[in-house]
Amino acid sequence: xxxxxxxxxxxxxxxxxxxxxxAPDREMAKLFAQIQHGRRMQTKSLWVVPQEEIGEVDDExxxxxxxxxxxxxxxxxxxxxxxxxxKEVAESEEDQREAAEAAEAxx
Amino acid sequence: MDISEVKARxxxxxxxxxxxxxxxxxxxxxxxxxxxxxxxVMGGYLDKEFTRLAPSLDRKLACTAKCQDEIGHAQLxxxxxxxxxxxxxxxxxxxxxxxxGKFLNCFHYPVDSWxxxxxxxxxxxxxxxxRQATLKSTSWEPYAHAMDKVCFEEGFHVKHGEDILRExxxxxxxxxxxxxxxxxxxxxxxxxxxxPTNDESVHNDFSQEVGLKTxxxxxxxxxxxxxYIPKAEKYGLxxxxxxxxxxxxxxxxxxxxDDLDWDEFWTxxxxxYPGSREQIGSRxxxxxxxxxxxxxxxxxxAGSGTAGVAD
Numbered sequence: 001x002x003x004x005x006x007x008x009x010x011x012x013x014x015x016x017x018x019x020x021x022x023a024p025d026r027e028m029a030k031l032f033a034q035i036q037h038g039r040r041m042q043t044k045s046l047w048v049v050p051q052e053e054i055g056e057v058d059d060e061x062x063x064x065x066x067x068x069x070x071x072x073x074x075x076x077x078x079x080x081x082x083x084x085x086x087k088e089v090a091e092s093e094e095d096q097r098e099a100a101e102a103a104e105a106x107x
Numbered sequence: 108m109d110i111s112e113v114k115a116r117x118x119x120x121x122x123x124x125x126x127x128x129x130x131x132x133x134x135x136x137x138x139x140x141x142x143x144x145x146x147x148v149m150g151g152y153l154d155k156e157f158t159r160l161a162p163s164l165d166r167k168l169a170c171t172a173k174c175q176d177e178i179g180h181a182q183l184x185x186x187x188x189x190x191x192x193x194x195x196x197x198x199x200x201x202x203x204x205x206x207x208g209k210f211l212n213c214f215h216y217p218v219d220s221w222x223x224x225x226x227x228x229x230x231x232x233x234x235x236x237x238r239q240a241t242l243k244s245t246s247w248e249p250y251a252h253a254m255d256k257v258c259f260e261e262g263f264h265v266k267h268g269e270d271i272l273r274e275x276x277x278x279x280x281x282x283x284x285x286x287x288x289x290x291x292x293x294x295x296x297x298x299x300x301x302x303p304t305n306d307e308s309v310h311n312d313f314s315q316e317v318g319l320k321t322x323x324x325x326x327x328x329x330x331x332x333x334x335y336i337p338k339a340e341k342y343g344l345x346x347x348x349x350x351x352x353x354x355x356x357x358x359x360x361x362x363x364x365d366d367l368d369w370d371e372f373w374t375x376x377x378x379x380y381p382g383s384r385e386q387i388g389s390r391x392x393x394x395x396x397x398x399x400x401x402x403x404x405x406x407x408x409a410g411s412g413t414a415g416v417a418d
Contacts (some may be wrong), residue, residue, distance in 0.1 A: 011133035012120025041262050045125065072165055077331040078270040083262065084210035086233065086334050099259075103242025 003029035004054060006047040007038050015047050023048075065103065074100060111315075117318030119244035120251045124190045132317050136247045137193040139319055144184035145203050146235075151177035153214050153227065160221040169267050173228070176264065180257050187249040196288050204394060206387050211235075213296050215382045216376045220284050225275065226293040228268030228337075234331050236261045239418040241327070246318030269338070276342040283343065290339070291347050298350060298362050299372050300327040325361070332360035334376050350376050 003023055006015035018037050023029035029048040038046050071077045075093040083090040108116075108127050123126055158170040185196040194202075213231045216237040218224075239261065261325045275286045294381050302324040314320040336346060346352065350366030374380050378387065 011123070012251065016251065070168075070172070072169040072267075073176075073263055075266045078263075078266040080273060081266045081269045082268055086236070086265070087339065088236055088258055089233075089262050089265045092236075092259055093266065095259050096262060 002051040003048040005033045005069070006049070007037055007041065007043055008045040009042045011044055013044070015045065020051065021048070039069075041053050047062075076100065114316050117246050117316065119246065119318070119321075120248045121246045121318060125286075128191075131313070132319075133191040133193050134316065135314055136250070136319055137188050137191045140184055140188035140191075140247070140250055141194065141199050141207050142211075144188060144199065145208045146214060147177050147181035147184060148203065149210045149214040149386060149390065150227075150231075151181065152393075153218060153386065156218050157221065157224045157228070160224070162221060166353070167269070170224075173264050173267065175258050178291045180253070180260075183253040183256060183351065184250075186282070187247070190246070203387070204391050206384070209376065209378065211300065212302055212372060213293075213377045215301045215378075215386055216296065216378050217382055217385050220285075220289065222275065222282075222289040223293070225268050225272035225318060226289060226297070228264060229272050230266045230268075230297045230335060231300060232261065232268055233335060234297065234327075236265055237327050237331050237334075238301075238322070241322040242320075244321045258277040273344055274342065287344055290344050294347055295350055295367055298328065299367055301325075301331065303369065303372075304364055307367045329359045329361060332362070
């Protein structure tokens with residue numbers, strides 16, 4: 001049985017997918033995950049998840065974000081407004097710009 | 108873990124469901140996150156009125172997108188609250204329907220004109236974003252993770268809200284006057300959004316000691332005033348004479364709290380204000396109208412037999 005492994009580097013971080021292990025049960029999967037994925041890389045915690053329990057949808061199955069123009073839901077659209085007066089608004093706009101550019105580059 | 112260890116270790120994203128947290132911490136965190144989640148729901152319901160009132164198709168689209176975001180934030184937050192093991196999501200939603208769930212004061216006032224849109228979407232949302240930015244450093248990790256996504260999205264809400272204000276204040280004299288009128292009605296409520304000064308707030312001390320809350324009501328209101336008074340003035344809004352705003356010796360801004368109606372605030376805090384009953388009641392009616400959707404999904408889940416995880 002294959003178990004997908006998610007590693008958290010530091011307390012408070014997200015668990016990010018880092019690979020998988022072959023193991024007959026959950027206990028062994030946790031043990032193998034420690035050896036394969038938690039030995040060198042900085043590790044605070046590991047999750048193991050049966051591969052068959054993971055559901056997937058990819059960009060061949062669907063058009064993420066839809067196919068119509070949804071400019072109205074991005075901060076960058078409202079460019080008469082200067083976001084710099086409030087740090088977190090400016091950061092949100094910057095993050096949204098990066099996300100939109102990455103999605104655009106991918107198309 | 109006992110309370111003294113929690114206080115000693117308290118820091119950003121320090122505790123997660125893997126830690127054995129004392130009941131006092133779990134209850135305080137549940138109360139705080141449930142309040143936040145309820146506010147997202149009730150804010151979403153209030154906001155949806157603006158889709159109908161919006162003067163253009165662009166505005167209607169943006170308003171619907173914003174409601175969708177707010178309800179999504181509620182979902183994230185109920186999940187984060189559930190991880191504390193005190194209440195289930197269903198219990199929290201039932202409490203909200205029954206009028207027991209508490210939520211932000213500004214969402215207890217029904218809206219009926221487009222002039223109110225910037226009050227909620229710019230001033231209230233801007234204040235909420237101030238608070239949410241500080242909650243990225245809360246000690247309950249699932250709560251902080253929810254804040255990451257919430258803050259990512261909120262920039263659009265605040266900028267869109269400011270864009271509405273800008274548009275109104277650059278249009279006809281009549282529109283400017285109506286906006287000023289509505290602003291005067293909302294301004295005291297917005298100042299109360301941050302709650303009473305620190306020494307009067309019931310849950311503040313413990314929440315700060317265990318790192319759930321990282322900024323005081325007073326600090327948040329002060330930074331809000333510093334950012335938003337210049338914005339209001341920039342668009343030609345006049346700050347009402349009362350409640351009086353003054354500058355403290357250290358140059359920070361504060362409001363004379365005696366000028367605010369705290370009887371109304373505490374009535375709202377008990378869900379006893381006429382607007383509270385109207386807002387909770389109208390949500391309950393809409394919930395009942397779409398009960399069949401939830402039942403159909405529950406029946407489907409119960410019948411499919413694939414929900415369990417292989418061990």
